[in-house]
Amino acid sequence: MTIEVRLADVSRSIKKKKCCRKASSKTKRFPSYAVSFPLQRLYMACLDVFKGAGTVPTSADVQKLCSILDGMRAEDVGLSKNLQFFKTTSIAEVTPKVVCTTIYQSENFSLCIFFLPANAVIPLHNHPGMTVFSKLLLGKVHIKAYDLVNDDDNSNNNSSSPSQSKLASLKADGVFTAPCDTSVLYPTSGGNIHAFTAITPCAILDVMGPPYSKKDGRDCSYYKEIPLDALPQERAVPTGEKSERCWWLEEIEAPKESEMEGIEYMGPPIVETRLL
Template sequence: MGAEFEVAVAGVAAPPAKRRRRMVAAAGGARRRATRRAPAPPTRAVQRLFQASRAVFRGPGTVPAPAEVALLRAMLDRMRPEDVGLSADLRFFKAREAAEGKTPTITHTTIYKSENFSMVILFLPPNAVIPLHNHPGMTVFSKLLLGSMHIKSYDWAGPGPDPATSGANSLPDDRLRLAELVVDDVFTAPCDTSVLYPTAGGNMHRFKAIASCAVLDILGPPYSIEEDRDCTYYTEIPYSHQPSSDLVDNEQERRRLAWLKEIDMPKELKMCSVAYGGPPISDR
């Protein structure tokens, strides 16, 4: 049984050997041409997000332009948990500590970090809290990938009066500064991406997980003690609790104001880091 052997399939006889060879050669050429024309496989969502972030964040002192903000925000709005390898079954989301009356541990992982920007994911089990803190000189994109959380954020209300220097405080070491409420609401995934800027958008914010949460943050530039971008924590003092609270007459505006006081990092804050295990990115 050599090359001349013919096979009938479904009652149709195979062509002669020479014709078969011509057909096979033609089919092989067509496959090669089709292979050459085939587009490259689609880039992973996290890789596309990384490439866009690298183009948008150009170093300390720069703030993305409105068109660049719109680009990153649209990309983040489409991000899904599986795009970074997440599911709600991960151990980061267990509530055992809260059930035992302990402070829940917040876990974070770094996808990428450079001098210009960083990409990180925060994992918060139920009732976990990231206290009120700032982002000095930074633009931050936050995308809630999983869960539900309460977010409260402030911006400085201008230089404003300082009760510590005006003698309004009983404790002269207290340094208070007036801040205006920007956000005080509950967010549930999927929801729109939030953006904060160096002096607007709620640069100082507080997270409290209602249900297990995962938050994808892009920070540009990232925190850096060496470059004077360390994280500062605050405690809130209601505006009306200070003698100088008669500076604002409008009741609605008064409710949106608070005095913020710098504090040390809360001792109850428990954070740990883990290696990123999602789809890899290439910085080439």
């Protein structure tokens, strides 16, 4: 069974489009759904929290978004555990492909859902200059996350050539099961470089501010892990960092697993107005 078939009941009319397509400036209409109050509330909060490139939400704003996301359920974006996609299947995928749908996108932030079949991988990648909130809506996923070590040679997530290794500190390496708290990463902390491996079929809601933009210098880079003792120790592990949690990260070309299929969002609509 192909992933397109398993996702047939996520949207009645799946249309293959470029992943993370920019939303229309006009209000979308979805006759089969009423406005979802939690989703609308999230959108309204994002309008206030995200101020554009070069800014990071305050701790109070982070808590505000987390409190909304922590309370959100799969049903708030039109998903259900009863969807065929979230049921186990005896037919294995040779290369499970991740599917992405964009709920909303502007210059300041985007709301996206990623669907991962069991064993699918979103490879180790970064979020340059971005603050990202990830909410696991359904399923069980393994997350591994790193931050670049803050020294003179590792001050920029996106500054090295593909052949140059960067010293990084492991910040997360564990399994998360829905429902669970929202995870937050920042431009230079919180696990800005991370990877997902689906243990069961998963749905992850991502709030990214600002979104990826190649023209604005926020292109996605991919990495491979190299054990600390595998390369010459050119820089000592900084004070406060445990050597067993440090790895070299080497930038690589986008791997095959990074390819995603984009589908049209067919869940509850967002009303683009503050007058609610």
